[in-house]
Amino acid sequence: MQSLGISVLFKGMNMQRLFDGLLVTAKIAFISIVIGSFLGIVLGVIWTSKSKWIRSVCRIYLEVFRIIPILVWLFIMYFGVTTALNLHVSGEITSIIVFTLWGAAEMGDIVRGALESLPKHQIESGKAIGLSFWGLYRYILIPQAIRRMLPGAINLATRMVKTTSLVVLIGVIDVIKVGQQIIEFSRLEVPTASFWVYGFVFILYFIICYPLSMLAKRLENKWNG
Amino acid sequence: MNLNWQFIMDSLPLYREAGWTTLKLGFLGILISLIIGFVCSIVLYFKVKVLKSIVQVYIELSRNTPLLIQLFFLYFGLTKLGIALSENACAIIGLSFLGGSYMAEAYRSGLEAISKTQIESGLSIGLNKAQLVRYVIFPQAFSVSMPSLGANCIFLLKETSIVGAISVVDLMNITKDLIGMYYQTFEALFMLVAVYVVIILPLSLLLTWLERKVRYAEFGN
Numbered sequence: 531m532q533s534l535g536i537s538v539l540f541k542g543m544n545m546q547r548l549f550d551g552l553l554v555t556a557k558i559a560f561i562s563i564v565i566g567s568f569l570g571i572v573l574g575v576i577w578t579s580k581s582k583w584i585r586s587v588c589r590i591y592l593e594v595f596r597i598i599p600i601l602v603w604l605f606i607m608y609f610g611v612t613t614a615l616n617l618h619v620s621g622e623i624t625s626i627i628v629f630t631l632w633g634a635a636e637m638g639d640i641v642r643g644a645l646e647s648l649p650k651h652q653i654e655s656g657k658a659i660g661l662s663f664w665g666l667y668r669y670i671l672i673p674q675a676i677r678r679m680l681p682g683a684i685n686l687a688t689r690m691v692k693t694t695s696l697v698v699l700i701g702v703i704d705v706i707k708v709g710q711q712i713i714e715f716s717r718l719e720v721p722t723a724s725f726w727v728y729g730f731v732f733i734l735y736f737i738i739c740y741p742l743s744m745l746a747k748r749l750e751n752k753w754n755g
Numbered sequence: 756m757n758l759n760w761q762f763i764m765d766s767l768p769l770y771r772e773a774g775w776t777t778l779k780l781g782f783l784g785i786l787i788s789l790i791i792g793f794v795c796s797i798v799l800y801f802k803v804k805v806l807k808s809i810v811q812v813y814i815e816l817s818r819n820t821p822l823l824i825q826l827f828f829l830y831f832g833l834t835k836l837g838i839a840l841s842e843n844a845c846a847i848i849g850l851s852f853l854g855g856s857y858m859a860e861a862y863r864s865g866l867e868a869i870s871k872t873q874i875e876s877g878l879s880i881g882l883n884k885a886q887l888v889r890y891v892i893f894p895q896a897f898s899v900s901m902p903s904l905g906a907n908c909i910f911l912l913k914e915t916s917i918v919g920a921i922s923v924v925d926l927m928n929i930t931k932d933l934i935g936m937y938y939q940t941f942e943a944l945f946m947l948v949a950v951y952v953v954i955i956l957p958l959s960l961l962l963t964w965l966e967r968k969v970r971y972a973e974f975g976n
Contacts, residue, residue: 599916610944695821725832732824739819
């Protein structure tokens with residue numbers, strides 16, 4: 531007798547294994563978001579510089595990530611750079627590097643946009659009362675800019691979480707790979723396994739991303755409205 | 756790093772064909788997304804009963820899940836329930852499913868940006884509803900949503916890089932094959948990047964230009 535398809539999710543250690551896979555995905559996303567945001571803030575501050583050269587270098591850095599798909603970057607890092615430098619780097623490290631660099635570029639753009647949207651008199655007043663460069667950023671610009679950039683930053687985080695699904699294509703054992711293993715293993719007993727497993731992973735991603743995008747939307751309405 | 760130019764020349768036809776596949780899938784996906792998005796945003800704007808909640812659920816589902824999973828579900832999951840689709844059909848459906856919600860949001864931001872006074876002024880000078888939509892609402896909404904529509908087009912075109920995972924013979928797929936079969940890693944990656952730049956850079960420049968062109972319709976310019 532054929533068992534009910536959905537039971538494949540609960541058989542043996544399957545559920546446990548799927549969550550272990552999810553943890554790998556989450557770890558990659560978390561590390562890249564944290565480091566990427568930090569680098570992005572630094573980049574964003576540099577980007578507001580008056581020098582044309584610095585601005586164009588930042589711009590080119592961002593455009594390079596905007597024009598070439600992230601999956602291509604993963605390939606370049608995983609196959610190209612490792613071969614060129616004769617290194618062996620795991621898929622996990624590769625994806626963390628790519629996502630961090632990409633996150634920094636996008637975050638830099640968000641921070642730049644937020645800083646430049648602040649009225650000029652804020653900077654001038656700050657300078658007029660004798661604040662140093664750091665004081666100006668620490669007490670005047672950053673607190674105001676955070677409000678303007680937070681919705682965008684959260685949306686970026688959601689995008690990065692969604693993009694971590696690509697790591698399976700460079701051989702990382704993430705939640706999708708575990709799902710594929712389960713499907714392979716139960717091919718004969720549960721022919722509909724792929725429907726249930728992929729459906730389950732679909733819902734998992736939704737459960738992670740939906741609250742984040744709701745939060746971004748609410749903050750946007752609250753602060754801009 | 757010395758590139759093997761002979762190999763690059765030999766693989767050129769492969770990349771050309773795969774590039775066309777990417778363009779075709781991307782073009783169809785974008786076109787259908789634009790239509791789905793337009794319909795969804797109209798439903799949301801006029802607050803059509805029942806349909807409105809369906810559209811909202813669709814938008815949230817499609818925006819908060821990765822394309823790769825959507826494709827796997829379509830391609831491997833649904834076949835098990837007896838709905839067998841070719842990989843190209845799956846790719847187009849997946850892209851449209853994802854893109855539709857992004858386009859809907861873009862149109863919506865445009866429609867919401869039109870102030871009430873614009874509509875009231877239009878009515879007060881005696882425009883009927885069709886004229887109001889044609890001469891007042893549409894040009895302004897379009898010019899506001901144009902930048903996000905353009906960004907979505909590029910986003911979708913880039914997302915086509917994922918369809919190789921469901922065995923569509925696209926750029927990623929042949930690159931992986933060439934690396935696996937001939938170990939010509941740099942040549943294959945070089946061609947991959949070159950083709951993407953050739954496809955996306957002109958589009959990106961075109962959209963920037965177009966954006967400036969339609970800006971005239973914005974109120975106050």
